[in-house]
Amino acid sequence: MSRTITPPDVVVRRLPLYARSLRYLLREGVNSVSSQELGERINVTAAQIRKDLSYFGEFGKQGIGYDVERLLEQIEQILGLDRAWAVALVGAGHLGEAIVRYEGFRAQGIHIAAIFDASPDKVGHSVGGIEIQHSTSIPTVVAQRGIEMAIIAVPADRAQEVADVLVKANVRAILSYAPTVLQVPDGVWVRYIDPISVIHSMTFYLARD
Amino acid sequence: MSRTITPPDVVVRRLPLYARSLRYLLREGVNSVSSQELGERINVTAAQIRKDLSYFGEFGKQGIGYDVERLLEQIEQILGLDRAWAVALVGAGHLGEAIVRYEGFRAQGIHIAAIFDASPDKVGHSVGGIEIQHSTSIPTVVAQRGIEMAIIAVPADRAQEVADVLVKANVRAILSYAPTVLQVPDGVWVRYIDPISVIHSMTFYLARD
DNA sequence: TAGATTGTTAATCGATTAACAATC
DNA sequence: TAGATTGTTAATCGATTAACAATC
Numbered sequence: 453m454s455r456t457i458t459p460p461d462v463v464v465r466r467l468p469l470y471a472r473s474l475r476y477l478l479r480e481g482v483n484s485v486s487s488q489e490l491g492e493r494i495n496v497t498a499a500q501i502r503k504d505l506s507y508f509g510e511f512g513k514q515g516i517g518y519d520v521e522r523l524l525e526q527i528e529q530i531l532g533l534d535r536a537w538a539v540a541l542v543g544a545g546h547l548g549e550a551i552v553r554y555e556g557f558r559a560q561g562i563h564i565a566a567i568f569d570a571s572p573d574k575v576g577h578s579v580g581g582i583e584i585q586h587s588t589s590i591p592t593v594v595a596q597r598g599i600e601m602a603i604i605a606v607p608a609d610r611a612q613e614v615a616d617v618l619v620k621a622n623v624r625a626i627l628s629y630a631p632t633v634l635q636v637p638d639g640v641w642v643r644y645i646d647p648i649s650v651i652h653s654m655t656f657y658l659a660r661d
Numbered sequence: 662m663s664r665t666i667t668p669p670d671v672v673v674r675r676l677p678l679y680a681r682s683l684r685y686l687l688r689e690g691v692n693s694v695s696s697q698e699l700g701e702r703i704n705v706t707a708a709q710i711r712k713d714l715s716y717f718g719e720f721g722k723q724g725i726g727y728d729v730e731r732l733l734e735q736i737e738q739i740l741g742l743d744r745a746w747a748v749a750l751v752g753a754g755h756l757g758e759a760i761v762r763y764e765g766f767r768a769q770g771i772h773i774a775a776i777f778d779a780s781p782d783k784v785g786h787s788v789g790g791i792e793i794q795h796s797t798s799i800p801t802v803v804a805q806r807g808i809e810m811a812i813i814a815v816p817a818d819r820a821q822e823v824a825d826v827l828v829k830a831n832v833r834a835i836l837s838y839a840p841t842v843l844q845v846p847d848g849v850w851v852r853y854i855d856p857i858s859v860i861h862s863m864t865f866y867l868a869r870d
Numbered sequence: 871t872a873g874a875t876t877g878t879t880a881a882t883c884g885a886t887t888a889a890c891a892a893t894c
Numbered sequence: 895t896a897g898a899t900t901g902t903t904a905a906t907c908g909a910t911t912a913a914c915a916a917t918c
Contacts, residue, residue, distance in 0.1 A: 461862075464862050464865050464866075465858075465859075465862045467861075467862065467865065468857070468858035468859075468861035468862055469842070469858060471861070472840060472841075472858070473842070476817075476841070493842065494842040495842055495844070530865065531861050531862070531864055531865045531868065532864040532865060532867060532868025532869075533861060533864065535868075537860075537864055537867075539860075546759065546762060546763070547759070547763070550755065550756070550759040553755060554755070554756075556840070556856075556857055557856075557857065557860075560857050560860075560861070562857070562860055600867050601860070601863065601864070601867065608685075624866075624867060625860075625863040625864070625866065625867055627856060627859060627860055627863070631681060631765070632681075632685075633678070633682070633702065633703040633704055635704070641863045641866055641867075643859045643860075643862070643863060645854060645856050645859065647765075647766075647836060647854050648677070648765055648766065648769050648771070649674075649677035649678060649681070650674075650677075650836060650852045650854065651746075651748075651766075651769075651771055651810070651834075651836055651852075652676075652677035652680070652740050652742060652769070653670075653673050653674045653676065653677055653740070653852070654810065654834040654836070654850045654852060655740055655741040655742065655746055655810070655834070656673050656676065656739065656740045656741060657673075657833075657834065657850055658741060658746075658809050658810065658833060658834055658850075659740065659741025659744075660741075
C-alpha cells in the first residue's frame with residue numbers, strides 16, 4: 453500500500469496520457485482494458501502502467517484488467533480534473549490570442565479567466581469575449597478570482613518579471629511559452645512549451661546520418 | 662574520449678537549452694562562462710553540463726570556462742543548426758496558421774516549406790505567402806523538396822494516418838501537436854507539443870493541497 | 871476450474887552527482 | 895605561482911523492467 457508515498461514527477465506527467473487514452477477507449481465503447489493493451493496504445497510497458505498506478509491505489513481486477521470508465525474517473529480525480537481550473541493568461545499578442553481561442557483548453561477544464569497585457573493599445577480590447585486588462589492589475593484580479601495557475605505568453609525578456617509578479621500573487625503553477633528558463637521559489641511549478649527546442653533536438657538525429 | 666558513444670536522448674534534449682542560453686549570453690556581451698554560471702541560468706548542475714558536453718568533445722579550458730561564442734558554434738554544429746531545415750506542415754486550421762505565422766521558427770532555421778490540408782476549401786489559398794496544397798500531394802512534394810521533417814497540426818483522429826503518409830514519404834522527424842500517441846517505425850523521431858497534458862500534470866499538485 | 875492479469879518486490883538499467891587529478 | 899575550473903571516473907540515486915504470488 454504505497455498510496456501515501458509522494459509519486460515521482462515522471463509518473464504524474466504520464467497520468468494525463470493514461471487519462472486521455474482512456475477517454476478515447478470510452479468513446480470507442482471499450483469497457484475493459486488490460487495494462488498490456490493500454491500500454492500498446494501509448495508506447496509504455498504494461499509493467500510501467502501498473503507500477504505507476506500503484507502509487508495511487510488499486511484500480512484493476514486480476515485476470516480481467518481495468519474498467520475503463522472507473523479508471524478514468526479515478527485518474528481524473530487524482531489529477532484534480534473533477535473540477536474546472538481558472539487560469540490567468542499574460543500576454544495578448546499573436547500567441548496569446550491563439551491560446552485564448554484554442555478550444556482544447558476549455559474542453560479539458562482549463563478556463564482562461566483573465567487576460568493581461570502590458571501594452572496600453574491592447575488594454576480594454578477583448579479577445580474571445582474576455583477583456584484584456586493591464587498587467588499591473590495582475591495582483592488584484594488574481595487574488596479576487598482565486599486564480600492559482602497562469603500561462604505566460606510574453607517575449608522572453610519580459611517572462612521573468614511576469615513570473616515574479618505571478619508568484620507574488622500566489623500563483624503556484626505556470627505554463628510558459630517564453631523561450632527562457634524561469635527562476636521561481638520552491639512550491640511553484642513551472643512547465644514549458646518549447647517547440648523550437650524540441651525541433652532542435654530532432655535535427656541532431658537528422659544531421660547525424 | 663567518449664566522443665564516439667551515442668549520447669543519451671536526455672542529453673540531446675538539453676543541448677538546445679544550452680545553445681539558447683549561450684545566445685542570450687552572447688547578446689549580453691559575455692565572452693566566457695563557467696559550467697557553474699551556465700547551470701545557474703537554466704537550473705542544471707555544473708556537473709551535468711560538463712558531463713553532457715563530454716559526450717561530444719572537449720570545449721572548455723581548465724581554470725577559465727567556456728568561450729561563449731565558440732561553444733555556441735560547436736553546439737549548433739552538433740545539433741545541425743548550421744543549416745536551415747525545410748519542414749512540411751500538415752494541417753492549415755487555426756493552429757496550423759498560428760504555426761506558419763510564428764516568427765520564432767524561421768528565426769531559428771526552421772522553414773515551413775510546404776503546407777498541406779485535406780479540405781478542398783483550404784487548398785489553393787495561401788497562408789503566410791505559402792500555398793496550401795492537398796494532402797494527397799505530400800509524397801510528391803516531400804520527395805521533390807527533400808523534406809525530412811514535418812509538423813502535424815491536424816485533429817487527433819487524423820494524426821496517425823498523416824504520420825503514416827509522412828513516414829512513407831521518408832520524413833524522419835515529426836513534431837506533433839495532435840493529442841494522440843503516434844506509432845512510427847524505428848528510425849523515425851516523434852516529439853509532442855501537448856499543453857493540455859502539461860497543465861493536467863500541474864493540477865495534480867494544486868489539487869493535492 | 872484454467873487462463874489471464876493484477877499489484878508488488880527485487881533486479882536491472884540508466885542518469886545524475888560528487889570528487890578529484892589535470893591544467894589553464 | 896595560486897586559484898579556478900575543466901573532463902572524467904566512481905558513487906549514488908532514481909526509474910524501468912522482470913518476475914511471480916495472489917486472485918479474479
